[in-house]
Amino acid sequence: MTDDLGVNFQDGTAVFREGDPGDCMYVIREGRIRISKRSSEGDVHITTLGEGDIFGEMALFDRQPRSATATALGPARLLKISRKTFLESLGRDPTLAFNVLEAMSSRTRRLNKAFMKIKEEKFDVLRVAGDLEGVCRLILEEARETVDADNGSIMLLDPDGHSLEIAAAFGTEQPEKMKLKLGDGIAGRVLESGQAQMINNVSMNPMYKPGGPELKSIVCVPLISGERRLGVLNLSSSSEKLFTVEDLKFIQMLASYSVLTIQNALDFKQLREATEALALLVQSVIS
Numbered sequence: 001m002t003d004d005l006g007v008n009f010q011d012g013t014a015v016f017r018e019g020d021p022g023d024c025m026y027v028i029r030e031g032r033i034r035i036s037k038r039s040s041e042g043d044v045h046i047t048t049l050g051e052g053d054i055f056g057e058m059a060l061f062d063r064q065p066r067s068a069t070a071t072a073l074g075p076a077r078l079l080k081i082s083r084k085t086f087l088e089s090l091g092r093d094p095t096l097a098f099n100v101l102e103a104m105s106s107r108t109r110r111l112n113k114a115f116m117k118i119k120e121e122k123f124d125v126l127r128v129a130g131d132l133e134g135v136c137r138l139i140l141e142e143a144r145e146t147v148d149a150d151n152g153s154i155m156l157l158d159p160d161g162h163s164l165e166i167a168a169a170f171g172t173e174q175p176e177k178m179k180l181k182l183g184d185g186i187a188g189r190v191l192e193s194g195q196a197q198m199i200n201n202v203s204m205n206p207m208y209k210p211g212g213p214e215l216k217s218i219v220c221v222p223l224i225s226g227e228r229r230l231g232v233l234n235l236s237s238s239s240e241k242l243f244t245v246e247d248l249k250f251i252q253m254l255a256s257y258s259v260l261t262i263q264n265a266l267d268f269k270q271l272r273e274a275t276e277a278l279a280l281l282v283q284s285v286i287s
Contacts, residue, residue: 007080009072015056020066022059024082025100028052031076037068037245044200046244048073057100060086068245132156132265136168139233139258144170147247149235151215154223155180155187156231156266164188164231172238186220187232194229196221196252200242219243221251225259230266233258 006029009015015026018038026033032050036043046068049055055070060083086100136154143152151171155164164180164187183192186207190197200217202208208218217237223230233255237243 007078009076009078011072011074013072015070015072015076015078016066018066018069022056022064022066024080025054025057025060025086026070027054027079027081029077029079031078032073033076033078034071034073035068036071043069044198044245045242046246054100059083060100132262132269133168135261135265139254139261140168140170143233143235143251143254146250147219147235147243148237148241149219149243150238151234151236153234154231154262155234156223156262157182157191157229161229164191167231171236182229186218187234190220191222191224191229191232194222194224196248198243198245198248202236214238216240217243219248219251221248221255223255223259223262225263228263230259230262 009031015033016022028049028051030051032048033053033055034048035046035055037046038044056066058064058067136156139154140152143149149171151169153169154167156167157164162182164182180188182188186197186199186202186205189207197207197218197220199205199208199220202215202218208215215236215238219235221233223232233251235243235247235251
């Protein structure tokens with residue numbers, strides 16, 4: 001096989017696999033390509049590409065191993081383009097370069113647009129807000145607008161730092177307010193480790209603790225400010241719909257921007273409670 005020519009792939013054949021060396025990009029002439037990524041629960045579907053779409057282009061720039069797997073969905077005919085041919089084409093005709101840039105930009109445009117909307121329109125105002133439940137509900141609303149989820153919750157660590165409790169939620173209600181010890185269940189483990197989890201088959205995961213609505217998929221991201229563990233942001237699906245890496249990236253961005261807001265609201269809540277307790281104490285002394 002030479003560097004630059006039309007190549008054919010049969011249904012189910014991998015164009016490349018996650019971790020393979022990257023030395024070329026592809027343009028889809030005919031057919032469809034499934035892009036997926038490995039997880040602890042198996043392959044996670046990211047997107048499906050069609051005629052005219054470009055993929056694998058990052059190999060032309062960073063020469064890093066492939067970050068995902070590309071598989072033919074039915075017969076597919078691709079144009080394979082090496083880094084050498086790509087660079088030579090820049091002097092003759094920059095059209096290919098513009099197409100590659102457009103493909104790369106479109107994959108981040110949705111995340112950037114959603115993130116800037118949050119940053120510019122709402123969270124700057126909430127930085128001075130003291131309504132902890134309201135802050136948490138607004139964060140969940142922003143998550144829900146971008147990521148298709150049936151349920152969502154923000155669980156915060158109690159003042160003693162021993163267990164997680166639901167501060168706000170949407171979707172199917174729990175029969176009772178769920179509590180998890182730090183390190184217990186998916187949420188407790190995520191907060192303890194500081195590592196986000198995207199699990200698209202929760203029933204097979206030993207960390208999962210059933211007890212509420214039947215769930216299929218979960219994204220859980222820690223809320224950590226410096227050395228201070230605040231809680232976790234959870235989104236879940238009860239249907240066969242799977243979360244994607246793009247969903248995970250957005251929730252991680254949302255969480256990173258939300259922690260200061262939540263911390264401010266927590267501090268305000270604790271200050272208010274302490275003030276009320278002090279007022280009651282003073283009243284009991286002077287009465």
